[in-house]
Amino acid sequence: MRKLTLPNRAFGNLLEYILDDNITDINWSQGLWVNHLEKGRYKIDGFLLDESFIQQFYTKISNLMNVQFNVNNPLLEAETDNLRISILHDSVTNTGISISIRKTPAVRRINRDSMINDNYCSEDIDTFMENAIKAHCTVVVGGLPGVGKTEYVKYLTNYIPPYERVYTIEDNLELRYSAINPGKDCVEIKISDSFGYSDALKASKRQLPTWVLLAEARGEEVKYLLENISAGVSCLTTIHLDDASKIPDRLRNMGQEINENDVYSFINLAVQLESVVKEGEKITRRISQVMCLSRNEEKNEKVMIYEDGKILTKDLPEDLLRKFKLAGINDPFVKNKN
Incomplete structure (x- = not known):
């Protein structure tokens, strides 16, 4: 899997959670859930991702990866310098598109x-x-x-x-x-x-x-x-x-x-x-x-x-x-x- 470079604007409303160093995991499926080092795992109330953004997001990633993302290829995976991204197509879920983003920073979090x-x-x-x-x-x-x-x-x-x-x-x-x-x-x-x-x-x-x-x-x-x-x-x-x-x-x-x-x-x-x-x-x-x-x-x-x-x-x-x-x-x- 080759490494991607995604500009900040590609993440839309997700960007503030991408930039928060205390958040380690971001998951979207009918709602946004995050894992926070100090606050545990919780849902972001009132947060929405519209269908047009979701489509733009996975289309941009699939194009950069030069792979298809559809009914026949329902799993899309990519990575940047600090992120690991996994997206599941709605053809294999009952809850719509599922987006999972895990941060992989070049730091030691424990000492x-x-x-x-x-x-x-x-x-x-x-x-x-x-x-x-x-x-x-x-x-x-x-x-x-x-x-x-x-x-x-x-x-x-x-x-x-x-x-x-x-x-x-x-x-x-x-x-x-x-x-x-x-x-x-x-x-x-x-x-x-x-x-x-x-x-x-x-x-x-x-x-x-x-x-x-x-x-x-x-x-x-x-x-x-x-x-x-x-x-x-x-x-x-x-x-x-x-x-x-x-x-x-x-x-x-x-x-x-x-x-x-x-x-x-x-x-x-x-x-x-x-x-x-x-x-x-x-x-x-x-x-x-x-x-x-x-x-x-x-x-x-x-x-x-x-x-x-x-x-x-x-x-x-x-x-x-x-x-x-x-x-x-x-x-x-x-x-x-x-």
């Missing part, structure tokens, strides 16, 4: 202080995750749509040293690694019809990355991702999930050639996120679970070390402890002074 102040996680588990990145642990971040999986991955990239080459793979550019990590070594790959996820993962082996950041694990490409990890590359990726303990099964079911033992051998940590969205209240997000995966002595093991704001155990699997010690980290729950 250590805000995480602790907002009860995103406990201080010791935040330290643990910082040390996990420094120890080159492979981390899968799970959660339902809209919980902030990509935002958390963006936060974790802060702990990747500048000299370690990062290879990002996305169909919509949301990680924005080079923009939020200026000066760090990075190759940003944008997936297309002619160069898919599997192609990008296979090509990455010749680019000598220390890290592969896969925007989302979805299907057969997981096989090639595990091959990269087995060759010594570390990884951060996201997955749609409702419980961290289900990650091995979810990954294994993404392809017939994905071996369960490989999942336990090469994925070190599973982090589950959740959010609470209420009308008129600040959207709250948090880490609900952190689980270790391990394969020792031909046995696969899952250890839940953090759940619902509490450390359940600090006894980590031997292979994970080894990774920390090789990085000079004797206690992963204590901030490293180096």
Whole structure:
């Protein structure tokens, strides 16, 4: 999907919500609903989009994308530097045209202080995750749509040293690694019809990355991702999930050639996120679970070390402890002074 440039006037009455930095999502279907960082999700009373604007909006986008939008092609998707746009044709809905706009700014919305102040996680588990990145642990971040999986991955990239080459793979550019990590070594790959996820993962082996950041694990490409990890590359990726303990099964079911033992051998940590969205209240997000995966002595093991704001155990699997010690980290729950 190529990137579009849309002038402000193209958004009509939607523009004020596009320009509001506290609004993360804008949705139209018989009414306008927005997701606001401080006010939660709410409807804009009295807001209307007339049929002529809606037609002009999707016609302009379809023309710029050089694609059709009609009964036979009912889904229109596009992206700009800071927006991801999805439009559903009224032939496939009972409620008319549906427009969804998600903002993808090149900023980190969360930092250590805000995480602790907002009860995103406990201080010791935040330290643990910082040390996990420094120890080159492979981390899968799970959660339902809209919980902030990509935002958390963006936060974790802060702990990747500048000299370690990062290879990002996305169909919509949301990680924005080079923009939020200026000066760090990075190759940003944008997936297309002619160069898919599997192609990008296979090509990455010749680019000598220390890290592969896969925007989302979805299907057969997981096989090639595990091959990269087995060759010594570390990884951060996201997955749609409702419980961290289900990650091995979810990954294994993404392809017939994905071996369960490989999942336990090469994925070190599973982090589950959740959010609470209420009308008129600040959207709250948090880490609900952190689980270790391990394969020792031909046995696969899952250890839940953090759940619902509490450390359940600090006894980590031997292979994970080894990774920390090789990085000079004797206690992963204590901030490293180096």
